[in-house]
Amino acid sequence: MSLFEIKNLNVYYGAHHALKDVNMNIEANTITALIGPSGCGKSTFLRCLDRMNDLIPGVKVEGSVMFEGKDIYKDEDTLELRHRVGMVFQKANPFPMSIYDNVLYGVRLHYKLTKDEASRIVEESLKKASLWNEVKDRLKKSALGLSGGQQQRLCIARTLAVNPSVVLMDEPTSALDPISTRSIEDLMRELKKDYTIVIVTHNMAEAARISDRTAFFYIDERKRGFLVEEGATSEVFFSPKDKRTEDYIQGRFS
Amino acid sequence: MKKDRSKLNRIENRIFMVLLRFSVILLLAIVIALLLYLVLRGLFKGANIKNGFNINLEFLTTLTNNGGKTGGILGIIINTFFLITLVVLIASPIGVASAVYLSIYAKEGRFREFVKSFIEVLSGIPSIIFGLFGMLLFVGVFNLGYSLISGVLTLVLMILPTIIVASENAITSVDKSLIEASIGLGATWSETTFKVVLKAARSGIISGIILALGRAMGETAALIYTVGSKTEIATSLTSSSRPLSMHIYLGINEGQSLDKAFALSLVLIVMVLIINSISKKLLKCGDKK
Numbered sequence: 322m323s324l325f326e327i328k329n330l331n332v333y334y335g336a337h338h339a340l341k342d343v344n345m346n347i348e349a350n351t352i353t354a355l356i357g358p359s360g361c362g363k364s365t366f367l368r369c370l371d372r373m374n375d376l377i378p379g380v381k382v383e384g385s386v387m388f389e390g391k392d393i394y395k396d397e398d399t400l401e402l403r404h405r406v407g408m409v410f411q412k413a414n415p416f417p418m419s420i421y422d423n424v425l426y427g428v429r430l431h432y433k434l435t436k437d438e439a440s441r442i443v444e445e446s447l448k449k450a451s452l453w454n455e456v457k458d459r460l461k462k463s464a465l466g467l468s469g470g471q472q473q474r475l476c477i478a479r480t481l482a483v484n485p486s487v488v489l490m491d492e493p494t495s496a497l498d499p500i501s502t503r504s505i506e507d508l509m510r511e512l513k514k515d516y517t518i519v520i521v522t523h524n525m526a527e528a529a530r531i532s533d534r535t536a537f538f539y540i541d542e543r544k545r546g547f548l549v550e551e552g553a554t555s556e557v558f559f560s561p562k563d564k565r566t567e568d569y570i571q572g573r574f575s
Numbered sequence: 576m577k578k579d580r581s582k583l584n585r586i587e588n589r590i591f592m593v594l595l596r597f598s599v600i601l602l603l604a605i606v607i608a609l610l611l612y613l614v615l616r617g618l619f620k621g622a623n624i625k626n627g628f629n630i631n632l633e634f635l636t637t638l639t640n641n642g643g644k645t646g647g648i649l650g651i652i653i654n655t656f657f658l659i660t661l662v663v664l665i666a667s668p669i670g671v672a673s674a675v676y677l678s679i680y681a682k683e684g685r686f687r688e689f690v691k692s693f694i695e696v697l698s699g700i701p702s703i704i705f706g707l708f709g710m711l712l713f714v715g716v717f718n719l720g721y722s723l724i725s726g727v728l729t730l731v732l733m734i735l736p737t738i739i740v741a742s743e744n745a746i747t748s749v750d751k752s753l754i755e756a757s758i759g760l761g762a763t764w765s766e767t768t769f770k771v772v773l774k775a776a777r778s779g780i781i782s783g784i785i786l787a788l789g790r791a792m793g794e795t796a797a798l799i800y801t802v803g804s805k806t807e808i809a810t811s812l813t814s815s816s817r818p819l820s821m822h823i824y825l826g827i828n829e830g831q832s833l834d835k836a837f838a839l840s841l842v843l844i845v846m847v848l849i850i851n852s853i854s855k856k857l858l859k860c861g862d863k864k
Contacts, residue, residue, distance in 0.1 A: 373759060376755065400762075416753060418774070426757070427760030483760060
C-alpha cells in the first residue's frame, strides 16, 4: 500500500476547473517533485494532500485522496491530518515571536510539554533543520531577525517539531539565494530517511538533483491542469514517455 | 523634437517643494499657536504670568465644592478616569470581536458588505445624536437615569466604529501566510486567531483603541443628556457623575470665568497626552518581548 493513493482527483475554484482527473501514488520515504508550467495545478495538487485548499473560498474537491488507507476528504479530522502532514511554504513565514516559540507553536497545540521536553524538542528540531548552531545562543530573540534562508529553515524546523510523517513543500527555495537553496536541498536529502517529502518546484535542476520521483503537470486548452506522467526522476528526465514532458524539460534545460 | 525637460524638471521640483513645505509649516504653526495659547491661558490668570496661576497642586487634588464654583477638580478627574476606563473595557472586546468576525469568519458577500457599510454610517453620525439616542434608550427605556453607566454605554456606541474599523484594517493586513502556517500545523481557527492573528495585529488594534479613547475623553455632546452633572466622585454605576469635558461645558454655560475653562482644557489635553504616551510605551515594551 502506498502512503498516498490519489484517485480521480478533480479540483474546482468556483467555476474554474483547476485540476482534472489526477491518479497518482506517493510512496513512503521518497522525495517526489511536482513540476510543470505556472497554472498547471501542481500547487493545487500539493495543497489537496493536507487539505490546505479548504482555506480558499469556493473550492470544491472531487475524487479520493487516501492517506495511510483513509480517505482524508471523508474523514473530517483535518487537525490530526495536518499534524501528520506538515507544510513548508514558498515564502518563509515565521510567526512574530521568538525562535523558541516558533518551533514549539505546533507542538504546543497537540501536546502539553514540560520545560525539559520543550527544550529537547527545540534543540532536536533545529538540529534536523541544520539551524541549531546558528541560533542556539539567541533562541529567545525574535524570529524576524533571521535571514531569509534561516527563516525558511526555521519554518522547516517548526514543521518537523510536530513530528509529521509527510512534509509538503511549496517552492521552498524559490525566494532564496543559491547558498541557502543548497543547504535546504541537502537538508531534504537528509530528511528523506525519516520523512516522505513532496515538493513543488519551478527549478528543473533542483528537481533532478534531489527527487526520487517526478510528476509532470501540464495545462490543457481549457486551462485545466492535469498530470501528464509520473515516474522515477531519471526516467522522466532522460527518457520521458510523453512528448510534452520531453519538450518542457528540454526547453528548460537548453 | 525632443523636449528639453531638465529646466522644467528643476522649476517644477522647486515649486512643488515650496508648496509642500508651506503646507507643513502652516499645519505646524496652527498646532503650535493653539497649544501655546492654551498653555498660556490655562496656566496663568488672564494669560499673564504676573496675575498668578490658574492651576496649582491644590486645584488638582481637592474635591469640587458648590457645584463647581469653588474647590478643585479631583472628583472630576476621577470621574473622567472611571468613564473612559469603563468605556474602553466594554468597547474593546466587542469591537475587536466584531472585527475578527468580519475579517476572518464572515463569508465574503452581501451580508458582510452590508455590515461594513453600516459601520461606516455609524462612524459618521454626529455625537449629539448618540447623546439623544442614549438619553432615550439608557436613561429612559432602561431606566438607568442620568448616570455614569448611561454615559459609558452611549460613548461605547459612539466609539465602536472607530475600534472596529481600525482593528479590521490591522487584522486584514496580517500576512495571510502566517494564517496558513498556523492552520498547516494543525491549529484550529480560534487558536490561529488568538495566537497568531491578534498577536500580529496587536499594535494596529491598540492604536485604534487609543484613538477612540481620545475621542471619548473629549466628548461632550454625547454626554450632555446621559452622564449627569454631579461633581462628587461617582460611588456607583448609577451615580450621576461629571467628567472633565462636561465640567468645561457646564462651567461656561453657568457663566464661570474663561480662565477656569482654559485651565480645565489644559488638564484634559495633558491627560489625553499622558494616556497616549503610556499606551505607546506599553506597546513598545510588548513588541520587544
